[in-house]
Amino acid sequence: MRNAQERANVSGVSDHRELGGNVMKRVLVVGLLVVIGLATSTFIYALGQKEEVGAVESAAQAIVPQIPKVEVKLAIGPYLDHSFAVIGVKKGWFDEVGIKILPEPYGRIVLTELYQAFQAGTVDVIRSFDIEFAAMAARTTDAKIFAIADLYQGYAILGPPKYKSVEEFMKEGMSWSEALQRTLAQMKGKKFGVPTDIAARSFHNLVFTLGKFNANDLEMIVVEDPKVVELALANRVEFAGPGGAPLIVTLKTKGWKPLVTAMQVVAHASASISSPELRGVGSAGWAASSKWLKENQETALRMMSVLYRTMDLYHEDPKEALETQLPYLNSIAGTALTPDTAMQIIDFLDPFYTFEQQLKFFADPNDPLYYAWRYGGHLQMYKEQGVIKENLPADVTYVAQEYYGEMMRLRFVASDLIEKTSFEIEFLPPANRNDQNARTAQELLNKSKTFFAHRNYLDSKRFAEAALAFAKLVTQ
Numbered sequence: 001m002r003n004a005q006e007r008a009n010v011s012g013v014s015d016h017r018e019l020g021g022n023v024m025k026r027v028l029v030v031g032l033l034v035v036i037g038l039a040t041s042t043f044i045y046a047l048g049q050k051e052e053v054g055a056v057e058s059a060a061q062a063i064v065p066q067i068p069k070v071e072v073k074l075a076i077g078p079y080l081d082h083s084f085a086v087i088g089v090k091k092g093w094f095d096e097v098g099i100k101i102l103p104e105p106y107g108r109i110v111l112t113e114l115y116q117a118f119q120a121g122t123v124d125v126i127r128s129f130d131i132e133f134a135a136m137a138a139r140t141t142d143a144k145i146f147a148i149a150d151l152y153q154g155y156a157i158l159g160p161p162k163y164k165s166v167e168e169f170m171k172e173g174m175s176w177s178e179a180l181q182r183t184l185a186q187m188k189g190k191k192f193g194v195p196t197d198i199a200a201r202s203f204h205n206l207v208f209t210l211g212k213f214n215a216n217d218l219e220m221i222v223v224e225d226p227k228v229v230e231l232a233l234a235n236r237v238e239f240a241g242p243g244g245a246p247l248i249v250t251l252k253t254k255g256w257k258p259l260v261t262a263m264q265v266v267a268h269a270s271a272s273i274s275s276p277e278l279r280g281v282g283s284a285g286w287a288a289s290s291k292w293l294k295e296n297q298e299t300a301l302r303m304m305s306v307l308y309r310t311m312d313l314y315h316e317d318p319k320e321a322l323e324t325q326l327p328y329l330n331s332i333a334g335t336a337l338t339p340d341t342a343m344q345i346i347d348f349l350d351p352f353y354t355f356e357q358q359l360k361f362f363a364d365p366n367d368p369l370y371y372a373w374r375y376g377g378h379l380q381m382y383k384e385q386g387v388i389k390e391n392l393p394a395d396v397t398y399v400a401q402e403y404y405g406e407m408m409r410l411r412f413v414a415s416d417l418i419e420k421t422s423f424e425i426e427f428l429p430p431a432n433r434n435d436q437n438a439r440t441a442q443e444l445l446n447k448s449k450t451f452f453a454h455r456n457y458l459d460s461k462r463f464a465e466a467a468l469a470f471a472k473l474v475t476q
Contacts, residue, residue, distance in 0.1 A: 074107030134378035154349030200243030
């Protein structure tokens, strides 16, 4: 796990030519990806060719940069992975990048009316869950997912301890396929409590398909999500498949056990848009309209810096992160999550991913969780179900790979500029080091390093450029 200081010490590059343009953008990102070991022609081609996100450049002038003040109407949800923005607000991190979240304090709570809120224009940035957004593509392709925080693998089918799980059957020597079939066979003729949630139901249907189980061989009891747990604990259903991770954890703490989980299913996925195992994996994040993204590219990148800074906190100090988030989440969700139970959700069902950890999702098509396979698979699933009438490529409504690529490029450029500016200042003539321009250069460089450590690569680059310009004035 990398701390903030380690993130600030990223190696630069030796080429200090003009940093604009698609060719240089590809060169810079290729260099960093080669170091990390995940360079792929697909990712680099996308960075150079896509027009959704242009390279953020500015002239290197001896002017102290300012971060503009903007307001963003944000929609969050009453779930752990849809309310992480609360941390950024409480910590003052949005304020640091010039963003005021509206309505105060943490944005608007949106439950299921995502499409309506988006179409009405009552929000600028809306919480996204890509399984839901893939279905929404049937009505509009103007909603673009531009950032993700996690991979929700929190679906499961649970039962009382007397039933055997896939894992237990596999320990007896069965294959994954045989163990799944044996697990589901226990459900024949029984009552199965399920929510109205389309994503959870899609997971159940996927498991039945993989396990060659006919859903008509059981009695499906469809109720609101919290009611599923009530039915299970009252022994009014023999099996349960809640949609919400806290509800799954509640059943686990009451003695019910997961018989088959989304994580187990995903472990057998292949790197293909046709891999059915990927259809139960969703990611939460942020989405906005094409128009908003085009007009607010820098704001989107600054919001992403807060997102990734939050992901760092989840990894480096999860107790602090959750103690900051949970009071408000519990107040809007009617839950009583503690940091310990929330960590069970994160570890078992819904892991958050740092900036570095997300690289493979956008750069490695050999990974089953590569965005085009995972999100493209959701679109294909809804096409097969008749929800979507035409074949849609993933990047029609999913641009997170482009925004991640731009952040990676800015990170590399900022690192290079920090190194070059540090060198320039270090070797100033001793007689000039107290010059006002020299002091300004050092102050701006310090701010650039702080922005870098806080994942704000856009302003790290801007302030390092200005610092270098001031340093050069000293010797002119």
